[in-house]
Amino acid sequence: MHPRLVGLALAIAVPSVGCQVQRGSVAFVGCPADGQMGPIAAPIGEPRVAPLNDVSTGDIVYYKGERAPGVFAPAGWQCRVWYGSSGSTVLVTPTPVDTMEFLPPKVLGPAVEMTVLFAGSSGRFGVASYAARLFPTVLASFIERIRNQHVVADSLFEPRRYVRDSVSSVDSVMTEFTTPSNATGLGTAGLLGPSNIPIQGVAVIAPDPREPDMSILRIRLDGSARRLEPAILRLNTDCMRKTDGC
Numbered sequence: 001m002h003p004r005l006v007g008l009a010l011a012i013a014v015p016s017v018g019c020q021v022q023r024g025s026v027a028f029v030g031c032p033a034d035g036q037m038g039p040i041a042a043p044i045g046e047p048r049v050a051p052l053n054d055v056s057t058g059d060i061v062y063y064k065g066e067r068a069p070g071v072f073a074p075a076g077w078q079c080r081v082w083y084g085s086s087g088s089t090v091l092v093t094p095t096p097v098d099t100m101e102f103l104p105p106k107v108l109g110p111a112v113e114m115t116v117l118f119a120g121s122s123g124r125f126g127v128a129s130y131a132a133r134l135f136p137t138v139l140a141s142f143i144e145r146i147r148n149q150h151v152v153a154d155s156l157f158e159p160r161r162y163v164r165d166s167v168s169s170v171d172s173v174m175t176e177f178t179t180p181s182n183a184t185g186l187g188t189a190g191l192l193g194p195s196n197i198p199i200q201g202v203a204v205i206a207p208d209p210r211e212p213d214m215s216i217l218r219i220r221l222d223g224s225a226r227r228l229e230p231a232i233l234r235l236n237t238d239c240m241r242k243t244d245g246c
Helices: 124-134 140-147 221-239
Strands: 011-018 020-025 028-031 034-036 048-051 060-065 073-076 080-085 087-093 111-117 166-171 174-177 198-203 214-221
Touching: 028 080, 028 221, 060 080, 060 087, 060 221, 073 087, 073 111, 073 124, 073 221, 111 124, 124 140, 124 198, 124 214, 198 221, 214 221
Parallel strands: 028 060, 034 080
Antiparallel strands: 011 020, 020 048, 060 073, 080 087, 087 111, 111 214, 166 174, 174 198, 198 214
């Protein structure tokens, strides 16, 4: 999965059955990356058109770094990518990301995080662990196969992990989840920490039972940015569900 989206300020009304879908261009912002092969400078990208029927063209930006998926998030924020053989993560926050350490301390404020885990590499352990909670039936054979390798603790495959989360299956490849405020769970298993604002999340798997790569989106917004949450969820989910991203 290597999504690429972008844009600027042009809106086009495209008719559909019974409604009008507003399309506009979304600005591209490059993110610096660091990981297994060393630091990589932020890329330069071109604007692309995206459906923006519920927000203004200047409200949302597409953030993208090398070796990582892109992610839609509020305009004017900062971004950073971490990558490796197991997968990659892009983190977008209102303030600069602390790079004094390779990975930053847990983010307690607003953020948008997108992670991709490769099921054909060491990322398989993360995929199987999350799948035990998010896709226990669909990926049952994959979970059992990885568990039987006895590389990581059996407790990571406990289906009742993250019991405080609300989890809702959308279909065979997509599940939504919410980690409540001031709680640990799927929402805090990445770079975000608990706070007084819940974390909304979406997980999507590739339709390959042998190597079901998994993408996970985590969103926590506050203040005026909260009005953008439905659009950010929709735009990112649409990309996550595409075989080749956006």
